[in-house]
Amino acid sequence: MAHYMRGMVTAVRPVKEYVRLSIKAERIAEEMQPGQFAMISAGTEPLLPRPFSIAHVDRGVLSFIFQDVGRGTGMLASLRVGDSVRLLGPLGKPFRVDVGDRPVMVAGGRGIAPFFELARRLSGRSPLLFYGGRTQAQIIETGFFVRLCSEIIVSTEDGGMGHKGFITEPFAEYLAKSTPPVIYACGPHAMLRRVAEIAGSVPTELSMEARMACGYGICIGCVIPTGREGYRRVCLDGPVFSGDEIRWQDLK
C-alpha cells in the first residue's frame, strides 16, 4: 500500500557523480521492499514528481542515489537539510527474494540504487554483484556490498577502475560457467537487453525505466511493450519485469 506524505530531508550529499538524498518518511520506510521506488516532488516546478529507486532504508529514513540530469533532479540536488518534500511510495512490484543461492546482481551506473536493500535481503544467499560504469566517477564505494556479497566484479568503459569494458562482458564469462538461480539487473536499457540475451533460460528480474507522470498506475503513460499483454505499465506492473516478457525490438 502506497502512502502519499511529506518527508523531511535529513541529508543531501554528493557521492561521486551522484547525489545521495535522505528523507525521513517512516511509513514508506517500514513497508518498502527492494526494487520498489518512490515519486518525489520538491515544489510546484517541475509539475510532475520524479521516480527514484529506494536505495537504503534506515530507521525511518529513505535514501536515494540519483544523477542530476535535468530540472527535476536539479531541484532535488539543491534541497537542503530540513526542507520538506512530497513523497508517494513505496511503489511498484519489488524484486523476488525467495530464490536459491548465489543469485547475481548486474548494475549499470545509477542502476546500483536498488541493490543496496536487495543485497541486504539476499545476504544469506551469497549474492554476486557485477557493477559497471562509464568511468570510475560512476562507481560508488562498494564497501557496503563487501560484507553482503560473495563476489564483487567492477568494470569501467575507460578502464579507470576494475575490468576495462562493459560489465556485461565479465557477466557473460561468469554465466558461461555458472547457472545462478536468478539474475537481477538495473541500468540502461541497452545493458538490460544484453543481460537478458546472455541470461538465456536463467530467470531475470530486470528493473526498467520509463518516463512517468503519476507513478501509481492511473495515467498509462509509462508503458513498455511486452509480449503477453501488450503495453504494460512500468510503475505498477513493474518496474521489475522478466527479460522474456519484454519486446526488446520495440523498446526505444
Place this chain on the structure above:
Amino acid sequence: MAHYMRGMVTAVRPVKEYVRLSIKAERIAEEMQPGQFAMISAGTEPLLPRPFSIAHVDRGVLSFIFQDVGRGTGMLASLRVGDSVRLLGPLGKPFRVDVGDRPVMVAGGRGIAPFFELARRLSGRSPLLFYGGRTQAQIIETGFFVRLCSEIIVSTEDGGMGHKGFITEPFAEYLAKSTPPVIYACGPHAMLRRVAEIAGSVPTELSMEARMACGYGICIGCVIPTGREGYRRVCLDGPVFSGDEIRWQDLK
C-alpha cells in the same frame, strides 16, 4: 541606465510583518536614486520578475523591505544567504530631491521602503515623516529616521502604536497649519488618493504601484490613467507621479 545582472543574497531576515532582503549588486547600487525600484527574479517560477522599491543602499548592497503576499514574494522570502538572483535596475523615475526645507514624507505600511534613501538625501532639509500601519507589526523601527528627520509621526489603525487611526489624519492636521515645499507619499492607492486631496496645491510626489510584467517600459502592462497623456506606464513614466496627473476616479 538600468543593468540586468546577477546579484548574491547577503542577508534575509524578518522585520516585523516584513522581510528584509539584501543583495550585492554594485552597479545598480551605484546609480540608484531614491524612489527607484528593481525587478527581482529568484528562479523560473514565477515566470515574471517582481518589482520592489530599493530601500537601502550600502557598499554595493541593495536592501529591500517587502511583504510576503504571494508566490513571488514567498519565493524571495525563502532565499538564503549565498543564493543568486537576477536583478534589473535601477528603474523608474526617482523622487525630485531639489526641494526646499521641511518636505513631508507619508508612508503607509510597506510604503516606508523608498523613504530610507530619500530621508538620507533630504537630511539637510529637515524632512518630516508621517508613518502609518494597520497594526504595530506594520511599523518598522524608526531609529534610522530619527537622526535624519525633524519629526516623526506614527499611527496605527488599531491604536497599538502612535496615533489611533489613519496616518492621513495627523498629516491633514499638519497641513492645515504648514505648507511644505513638497509631499512625498508611498502606500496603498487609497492613502495616496487621500494625500493628494489633502495636499491641495502643494506639489506631491506619489510612488504608485501596478502589476508589472517587464518593469522597463516594453509591455505597456502597468499603466495608470492620467489626465494629460492617457494611460501612462508606472514603470517608466513613474513610479513617481504628481497627484494632479492621476485620474483617481478611473484608478482601481
Place this chain on the structure above:
Amino acid sequence: MAGLEVSIGSLRLRNPVLLASGCVGYGEEIAQFVDLSALGGIVVKGLYMSPRIGNPPPRIWETPSGMLNSIGLQGIGIHRFVRERLPALRQGGATVIVNVCGETDEEYEQVTRVCDEADGIHATELNISCPNIQENGRCPGMSQEHTYSLISRVRKASSKPLIVKLSPNVTDVAAIATSAEQGGADAVSLINTVLGMSIDTETGETRTATGMGGLSGPAIRPIAVRMVYQVSHAVRIPVIGIGGICDARDAIEFFMAGASAVQVGTANFMNPVASMEVLAGIKSYLARKGKKLNEIIGTCQIGRVQESEPG
C-alpha cells in the same frame, strides 16, 4: 453536505468534484487514496467497443506547467469494463460516468447502448474531442454539423444523462456547445486537451512517439476558464469545467466562469488526493463566504468594459 448537489439531467451528483477521464484509469488505483463515494463522480478512461492497445511509448512529456500525452485511448473495451471493473466501482459507491469513444458514429452509439443497459453506470460522457484518434488530430467535435448529428443519434440510444465533452481545438467552442445542446446533450464538459507538440532538439525526435499530443495541466487553465465562460453564456444546460484544476481556488474560478461542476485530471498525477483537497477547499470557501454553490456559479464580473477598446 447541503448546497453542494449538482444536477446533470436526471442525475444528481453529491457534489461538483469529479475525476476526469484518462486521469484515473478505471478508479482502482486511486481508490487507495480517495474515497470515490465522497466525490461527485468518476469519469473512467475512454472506452471503445473493443480493447485498444494505445500508442507506442514515449507517451508523455512534461512541458512548462503542463504535460503532453499521447496515450491513444488504450483500454479494455466497454464489455470487459462492465464485467471486470464496474463491480468494484459499484461496491465502492462511486457515481460512474463512462467516457465514450468511437471511430465511427455507429461505434459511439453502440458503446452508449451498452452503458445504457449496465447497472451502475450513471451517465455517459461522449468524447467527441479526443485529438489522438483521427487524422491530424481531427475529431467530430471540430465541426458543428458532425457534433449535432452524432449527439442526436446517440441521444436516441440512451435514456441516461448524456454529457458531451468538447475539444478546445476549435474556432468557436460556444457554437459547438450549442450544437451539442440542440442534439440533446444534458450537459457539456470542457476542455479536453489542447493539441501540442514538443521536439527533442538533440535527436530531432518528437517527445511523444505519435508526434502530436494532448496538452493538459495548469498551463491550459486560462484557456479552459475562457471557454467555460464563453460556453456557459451560449447554452442553458450545465457546464462542467475541466483544465488544470489543482486546488479549490482553481475550481472556484471555473464556477465563477459558469461551470456547475468540475473535473480534476492531471492534478491526480501530482497529488493523489488532489480531488479531496479541492472538495474540502470548496466547502471551506463557501462556508467562509456564507454562500451556496449555486450562488457563485457564473458570478464573475468583467472589469470595466465601458472604457475598453471596441470589443
Place this chain on the structure above:
Amino acid sequence: MAGLEVSIGSLRLRNPVLLASGCVGYGEEIAQFVDLSALGGIVVKGLYMSPRIGNPPPRIWETPSGMLNSIGLQGIGIHRFVRERLPALRQGGATVIVNVCGETDEEYEQVTRVCDEADGIHATELNISCPNIQENGRCPGMSQEHTYSLISRVRKASSKPLIVKLSPNVTDVAAIATSAEQGGADAVSLINTVLGMSIDTETGETRTATGMGGLSGPAIRPIAVRMVYQVSHAVRIPVIGIGGICDARDAIEFFMAGASAVQVGTANFMNPVASMEVLAGIKSYLARKGKKLNEIIGTCQIGRVQESEPG
C-alpha cells in the same frame, strides 16, 4: 555570420531571431540592452492609422508558466510612429517590421500603404489575429475567406514583403495559412496569443479588466510548435515561429518543426537580453552539430507512427 540569413520575400534577414510585436514597444527601451542591428529584426507594437488609448488596467496577470494580457493595442498610430520613432530605429541599424492593425480591411490597407512608402520599414506583419480588437475575440484570421480577401487586398497595396500573423484560436490553422499564402503573403508568422481568462476568486473580478486576455509565454509553446509543424507542412512560404521562446533550445524546436525564423516575445519581460542569448545559443548549437540553419529546418521526426492507433 554565414549560414544564418533568412529570406522573407525580397527581404534578407541577417539571422532568424526577431523581436515579437507588442513585446518590445517601438524598440527604444530594449535598445539599452540589445543591439538591434545584431538581430534579424524587430516587429514593433501593432499600429492602426490613429493613436489608440488601449484597454483599462489591470492589463496583465501571470498564469502558470504564462501570462494574460489585454493591452488592447495602445499605440501612437502609424504616422507618429514614422515621424517620431522610426528615425531612431533606422539609426540603430534595425531591420524594422511593422505589425499592421485595422478595425476594417480598409484600415489594414491604409496602414500598409503608409509602411510601403516609409523608408526604413522593411516589411509589414499583418496582425489578423489580435484577439482584443473585435467582438468576443474574433478577428479576420478566424476565417479562411476573410483572410484570403484581406490579404489579397493588402497585397496590392504594398511592394514590400508581407508577413501574415496567424491566430491560434482556430480549428484549422493550416487552412488559414493556405488562404494567406493564396492571398499573396510572403510568409506567415505564428502564433499570436491564445485567448484566455482568469478570475480573482476573492472578488469575482476577471484578472484583466476586459475579461478575456491573450495567453503567452512558455505555457503555450507546445501549442505553437504543433501549429508551426502543421502550417509548414501546408504552405511553401517561410514560416516564422512564435510562442514561449526563452532560449536557443526552444528556438531550435521551432526550426525543427518547420520554422525558418523565430520571434521572441514574453521572454523579453523576464530577461531583456533573451533574444541575444537565443541567437548566441543557436550559433553554438549549429557549430556543435556542424550544420547550417537551413539544414535543421523541418527535420523533426515523428517517433514510430507505424505502430500507432489510427490517426
